[in-house]
Each structure stands twice: as structure tokens, then as C-alpha cells.
Amino acid sequence: MNLPIAFEEKMKSLLGEEEYNAYLQCFDEPRHYGLRVNTRKISVEDFLKIAPWPLTPVPWISNGFYYDGSVYQPAKHPYYYAGLYYLQEPSAMTPADRLPVEPGDKVLDVCAAPGGKATELGAKLKGEGVLVANDISNSRARGLLKNLELFGIGNMLVISEEPGKLMEFFPEYFDKILIDAPCSGEGMFRKEKKMVKAWEEHGPAFFSRLQQSIITQAASMLRPGGMLLYSTCTFDPLENERTIEYLLSQHPEFEICEMDGYEGFEKGRPELTEQKIDGMEKTVRIFPHKMYGEGHYLALLKKGNVAPGERKEKTGNKKGGKKIPEDLEAFLKELNIELDPARFDLREERVYYMPEDLPALKGVRFLRSGLLLGELKKKRFEPSQALAMYLKKENYKKTLDFSVDDDRVVKYLKGETLDVEDLVTPKEKGWFLVCVDGYPLGFGKLASQTLKNKYLPGWRWQS
Template identity: 35%
Template sequence: MTHLSSDFIEKYTKLLAAEAPAFFETFNEEAVSAFRVNPLKESQQIFPDKIPNMDWSYYGKVSGKSPEHVTGLVYSQEPAAQLVGQVAKPQKGMKVLDLAAAPGGKSTHLLSYLENTGILVSNEISSKRSKILVENIERFGARNVLVTNETANRLAQVFPAYFDMIVLDAPCSGEGMFRKDPSAMDYWDSDYPTKCATLQREILESAMHMLAAGGYLVYSTCTWSPEENEEIVSWLLENYDVELVSIEKINGMVEGLTYPQTARMYPHRFKGEGQFVAKFRFNGDPISKRVKSGRSNLTKEQSQLWQAFAKENLKVNFTGLLQVFGDQLYLLSDGLPDLSKVRIARNGLHLGVFKKKRFEPSYALGLTLTSKEVLRRIDISEKDFVDYATGNTLSVSKELPKGWYQVAIKGNGLGFAKVVSGTLKNNFPKGLRFH
């Protein structure tokens, strides 16, 4: 049994009244595992144990060494957390900000709805966590994401009144994660929720600065404390021209305290962990400020090398802004402001690297392209997949012309690799190799 502090027990005995025993009983049970299927991937699969009323959601665990995980077909995320993305449900073409994004559960969910349209700025304040976020976003294979490593306040200076939707999955006291991560209990004392609420208000002030008129704010926490949930809702309603958008109650969701439009998730009501979510529409006048856009910075030679690679290997015309950072080439979505003052963790879609007089495609590019978008592809077997992911070369037909090929497993891309005289050279990233 998860050992709960007496202050916690006292607080939730009062708050939940007759439901409290059933709630406490769930702390004797294991945390629930689940995953989402990535609709952006070309080759889909049927899995058992679908979670009702949810887009793309299944109960169960997927191995980190399976082709499904490595190609980004699945993303592991517990069921209650999946409800946040589903409540947000951005429309195609929207400019969306995920303000506290690592490791990427909500961001990848938002990308599933955007279907490579619009823009997602996925931000994480911690540099270490932003690297994990980049890895997860890259594997998902979306093309319209910028990953930043910033404070909310600094982002607000670059993106005034810019976003159609902002998701703040706030840093919180994490009560809803006690079963999944018992170490979260070490930080908890009865004052912790109030301390978290101060930080949440501070981040929300910056968030409101970035919301366009008519835009949506989705606020969520994985905690049940009213201080970090309904009291934050009250503060937003008092201080900003926002109104609550009613959330449809599915899968055991219950109304928030005093705000029936908001939703709470409890483990005794639904097979999942804890969550709170509120959705607002911003009616007020946004701060008006002209957003200066960025420009392409490729040299003529770099531009020619990229075009030569694209002509020889690709059947897709990318729209967006090509930018070089050092010798790395990235594709940024159209309509982004000048990002020179922003700490970037991933500058859009990584296309590849310029070496002496040649261009080499990135692993990320090979993860995102479908079979219809490449001129040459090699589908490897599941046995070869393990060999390849361990760092070995593979034998292929001697007839295959020399050059770059997209590698694929079970119909989904796994980077690019070179074929030379009947050998597929290993180009699986060293940091991701199986040991």
C-alpha cells in the first residue's frame, strides 16, 4: 500500500466524504498503464483493450524495444492524463503552445489532432527534460513542431497574442501520481499545494499574454488539491476576460468543485490516475504587438546541396522556412516570429547535416516520411530490426544502386541509411542503440 501522510488522509476524508474510503482503497492497487496510437504514422495496427470514448487509446504496456515504440507508432501515457489532450482537441491549422511539455505526453497528443498543419510550440523550462521531449517529439514524426527551452515569461516577450490555444499542464503537487511515482509523496506536505499555486499563477500570467483573441486556454494538473485547481480557476475568472467552456464528462469524470464546467478524475471512478482539467475561452482584447518573422539563411551552395538530395530521394515538397544552425538544416513552420532571442531545443523538423560538398539526411527525416514520399525504401524484417537497432550492418541485394534509402520496419520509417555494394550501412543513432 502506498503510505499516505495523515494530513493527506485528513484533507481528502473531508473533501470526498462518503467516497473517501473507496478513494483511499485505490492506493492499495497498482498504477494503470496505457498508450496512445499515433495517427500520423503510415502503417497502423489493431491493439486489444481499447479505452472507451477516447481517440487512439488502449490499456496496456508496450516495450521500449519494440518496433511500435521505436518507430513512434505508440506513446505510453496513463489514461487520465490522456483526457487532457482530448479536452484540448485543437483544430487543424491552429497555432498551439504546450507551455510545460516534457516528456511530451500532451504535445504528442496535440500533434495527433493537428495532423501536420498549424504550429505546435512545445516548451520545457528544464534543459535536461527538454532533451527527452525532443527525443519523444522526433520519434512521433510530426513536421510542425518547434521545441523551446524557456521560461514562460521569456516566451511571452517573443509570442505576444500569438496562440489560438495554450495548454498549461502545470507543475503541481502531483497527488494524482502518488501510485505511479511514490517518490512524489516525499515532497508533499499540507503547505505544498499553496506553494505550487503561486507558481501556477505566475506561469498563467505569461500564458495570458500569449493568447490571441478568441483563443483557448486549457489548464490541467495531476493533483486533486482545490488550491491548485478550482482556486486557480476563480483567480483566472476574476483577473482576465475569460469564460469556462463546459467539458463533456466521459469515463468517470466528475464536475469540479463549484465549477461544473471543469472536470476531475479519481482512480475510484475510472481505471486511471488523478487529473484536473479546465478549458477557457479568451474574449478580451489581446496585447497587440507586431510579430517580426524569421528569414531563411542558407548559402547558395547549401541550398543547391539540399535540392540535389531532395531531387534524388524525395517525392514531397516541404513548405516552410529552411534554416541552418551551424551545419544542421531545419525546416521551420511558416508564420513563426523571429526566434533569435529564444533558447531552442529543436528548431523544427531536422532535415540533415551539411558535410563537405554533400548533404546527409537526418534520422528525424526518415522517421517522418511515408513510403509515398521517398523514392527508395528498404523494409527490414523484425529479426533484422533488432540487429540494426543494435548497431550492425545488414546484407541487401547486390543489385541495389548505391545511395540513401529510407529504412522501414512494419511499414513505418526508421531513418535513412546508405547502401553500398550489397550492404546497408548502419545509421541508427548511437544514443538510441539497444544494448
């Protein structure tokens, strides 16, 4: 592979001649394909019992696995459409894994598309608190929204704004923030050769300025005592250690924290900073010749300490007092979950279930706010695809559960009408939750033992 001379010289300086040769040799090795289990829907143990392909654990990620991408296609399997896993490069699993998110936290993913990190952060919340997933690109944010809905994340806001604008609405609001920053992508050269050309067009100096802006903006949105994880998929000190040095120079209340280690992790380099910052060795460098994954950098930081009694819970646009339409109320009786009526938000025909304790957000560009429950059409309620993915089988009274090898599963995912007379009685009718091996795929409407397909057209199985 032809690498830019300036990059080669930098890597020789960073690694030394002998180790640089080992780095070059890894370009001849096959890429590593990864799969991360969605623990919001299924435990790792249960997934391994039904996994259709051989899997090998990613040793530093508890729910991460390698698979042979030259043989298997997990994206063309019904379990993928059930949101049981996300396909992700193994090193890229690390940032969301190492940010210590707890149920109930208020979490921000600043540069979230296409959703590899955001889906894991949302799963960690276990339906409590709120995930704000932002991406400045509206088109990329649409893919982000789909992945979050596929994962069954309901307590979310999907936003498409510059991080600087978010500062107005979320001052010291978040408990945890993840910044997987736009970068020069040096760690991806082995996996995606087109990244080399992009590097030649926009190198580390270009991205460093952007990263400094994003990380300081994010710092103002983190509450005292909160934690921020910064990551890149590049090797350049300017984008890594020196970005952290810049943050500390602007916000000395931050301190670098230890992360759970792994034998292949390299320590960050204090000597690469201008001030030889103490504690920079707690940050992590991932090199592809040291472990089975691409290049990455991570730094975990804490913003000072919160004094006793200092933290104030935010309250804002709680909805309430709106009468629930009869058709929606009738549908809700079919659900075996508790929903707080004060959190319903009716906007024209659409019904949303909002996260708690949001600030006022008028003027923010949303793709989605909360869980879209469905639509009221001519006084008739139609449940959404997002609601189907949010539910577990036991949360809904009327289900059709197909085995994964039943050809009706793929027919359903293609949008076809199904004959289900072997599963229902002639008298049964109405909305049914369609499942594969107990895991929801979407809704259908039953009449005369025939299921009219309501699977979302934009999500359908492509032959």
C-alpha cells in the same frame, strides 16, 4: 500505505467518509498501463490490425488503450522505435485530447517535458501550423525533443525558457495553449509512492503560487478567441478550482467551457472557490476510485471573442533567397513531398525546414527550431534521423522494408551493418530509408548490397 495525516483529513472533507474509504481501497488495485496511438503515422484501425498485444480501449480517449504492463513491454518493440505509439498513463491522455487543436493552429505546450501531451498536440496539427513545446529544464527538454522527433513532428519549436520570458516573443500569438502545470502530485500517490515524500517537502501552497504565475503569463500569449486548457495531477482546490478563480480575477475576459464528458468524470466544485464561481462545475475532476486512471483535474477556457477582421496573421522570420547547395538539391529530388524553398534555413552545416509565420525569436533558448533535414559535410548531404521519422514510406524513392519478425530489424536498431543482398541489386547504392512493415525507422547508406547503419547512436536499442 502511510499517507500524511493532513492529506487524509483533506480528502475526507473533499469526498466524505464513505467515498474516502473507496478511494483508499483503490491503493490495493494494480496500476493501469496506457498506450496512445500516433495518428500522424497510423490510424487506430490500422494499428489494431498489427498490435502485438491484447489492447482494451480507454473509453474516453479515441486513440487510447490499456495493456497489461505486468506481461508486455511495448517499449521493447520495433513499432515503438517507429513512433507508432506513446506509452502514457490513461488519465494523463485527457488534457491534450480535450484541447480542440485543429490543423493550422499555433499551439503552445508550456510545461511540455517529457512530451506525452506535446506529441498528441503535434499529431493533431497534421503537419500544419506550429507547435511550440517548452520546458524550463534543459535536460528534460532533451527527452521532449526526442519524443517529438520520434513521433514525426516537424512543424515545431522546442524551447527551454521560463514562461515569463516567452511573453516577450509571443504576445497574443497562440490559438491554443496547454498548461499541464507543475503540482503537488496527489493524484499520483497510488502510482508513485515517492510522490508522498515530495508532497511533504513542497505542498499545495508552494505550487499554487507557481501555477498562478504560469497561467497568467500564458493568458497574455493567447489570442482573443483562443482556448487554454489547464490541468494538474492533484486534488487540492488551491491548485485546481482556485487557480482558475485567480485567472478569472486577473483576466475577466476568460470564460469556462464545457468539455466532452465521460461517466467517470466528476464535476469541478464551485463551493471550493472563495467567490463560489459560477461555471466551475464545467471543469473536471478525475478520481482513481471512479475510473481506470490516476487523479487529474482539467479546466478548458476561452479568451473572449475575436471581432470580425480583428485577427492578424503574424509574419516574421521567413527565410528565403539562400541558394540550396547542389548535394542537398540532389537529395531533395529523391523525396516525394513538396517543400517550400523559402522555409529552408541553413545554419552552418545544418539544414532546417521552418514552420511558417513565426515572430522574430532572437534571444530564445532553442533545442530545436523546425525540422532538422540533415547536415552538409564536405559538400555531402547526410539526412537526419528526424527527417526519417517525419517521412512516410511513400515519401522516399529508395526504401528497405523489413517484416517485424526479420532479425535484421533489431540489428538495425542496435546500429549494426546489414547484409541486404536479397532485397537490392548489385548496382543500387546511396541513401535508403529503412522501414519495419512500411513504417520508417531511419536511414542507411547502401554500397555493394551492404547497408551501412546510420541509425542515431543515442536512440539505439539497448539489450
